[in-house]
Amino acid sequence: MKPMKQVITRFPPSPTGFLHVGNARTAVFNWLYARHMQGKFVLRIEDTDRQRSTQKAIDVIFESLEWLGIDWDEGPFYQTQRLDIYNEYLEKLIQSGHAYYCTCTPEEIEAMRKKAMASGGKPRYDGTCRDKDLAKTENAVVRFKAPQVGTTVVEDVIKGNIVFQNDELDDFVLVRGDGIPTYNFAVVIDDITMNVNTVIRGDDHVMNTPKQMLIYKAVSSPLPVFGHVPMVLGKDRTRFSKRHGAVSVTAYRDMGYLPDAMLNYLVRLGWSHGDQEFFSRDELINVFDIEHIGRSAGVFDPEKLLALNADHIQATPTVELFKPLSPFLIKHGINIEEGPDAQSVIETLKPRSKTLKDMAEQAIFYYADDITYEEQAAQKFLKPAALEPMRVLTDQLEVLGEFTEKNLEDAFKATMEQTGLKLGKIAQPVRVALTGKTASPGIFEIISIIGKDRVISRLKKAICFIEGLDG
């Protein structure tokens, strides 16, 4: 039995800014596939564009990947540190006649483009230096001697076969005048030397693929499996960008999204597993496959991501929420270690929170020393009519022993009997007194969590507030 070759995928971002969610999605696909196949996932930083690459951007890539829970088995590799390797292959290509030096200046290239366009032709390199067999000189670039006849067919595992006429390709540049390889050359050599055999990348690379295949062929290396995933679009069906809203992975982290929700959403945008919408991380690793990646572009829908995030918040064990929630609480001056029992607090907020940020905001009243009443709420409920039930309830609570659900219910029942009011009439003013708002978790829940002393002091404060209205 022939052993299956181990799958090796990769993610090669260029560090020129933040990590775009669209890019993150292809990282996720590659990572999931490697994990699913028990293969390897390599990270490579494509920093050959020296003008635009920054260390800051590199850090953001690590930060984003780590937050998403995407780990790599090899790398990070940096292309700028691999120049010797590219040179080695370049020599081979020149020796074997697959590449040649070209001394045409950018101005000359531009001129030939214009000329070609004017005569209705294609804007491509005209092959001036193709057969001159020039030696290396200062500022000379190296071009690939592309075949001018025949076809190159990309066997795409997602899109199927794509046929390209070789005469559509021109002698593209492999190495720039400054000795830095261009993208198409560097990727191929990297993928070959890193043993990458499965290349899943964005749709926008389809046109590069035949060029790259030609290089593989020229250096006699076996081709990897190619799969091009469709783009992520914005609401107006153009490439998803800032105009459409938040696009960086870290932005979603900062808005209080859970990494698992992000992962789930990103995968589900362009891949499916029957009718299933919700996936845990492990589940994804188990069932992910390339076969079910769709062929058409998808619109990024923040609403659905939000809904999915709410689902993941609910599905996450409460204790696992402490850590990710904490930074959001701190922004409101709340330390999760102090005050009411965090476990209970979060439990009451889970079904009501779409994001962690949202949850933190709703948690404020549990910890606050002073409750400020929302104007509308106070106006509607903290009025003289609420005075009696609040006083009666306060008395009831003061003599109450333990604040259990049962005890509290009894206290409210007694209050209802004494005042002849229904629960709703009593609970709403109390809710405003305790939270400042008209909406909150269940009244018994919050009373027991906030605790006797604080509850009574808040009730008394509210009573004073109402009395103050008269005088």
Place this chain on the structure above:
RNA sequence: GGUCCCAUCGUCUAGUGGUUAGGACGCCGGCCUCUCACGCCGGUAACGGGGGUUCGAAUCCCCCUGGGAUCACCA
């Protein structure tokens, strides 16, 4: 413009010749109820158009239309 890709509810999608075209988000009702959520029940809404092939097409073929990608010494 050349080349290439794509096309099921508003959005993400299931569907691989015979289904009342399913699910999810959103939206709209209802139930639950101490408020708000959650949950549950129900509803709204799609095969871009035209030709074929076939007893029968969302599914296969062609054309049109529409969208997208790409045409660098960027990646």
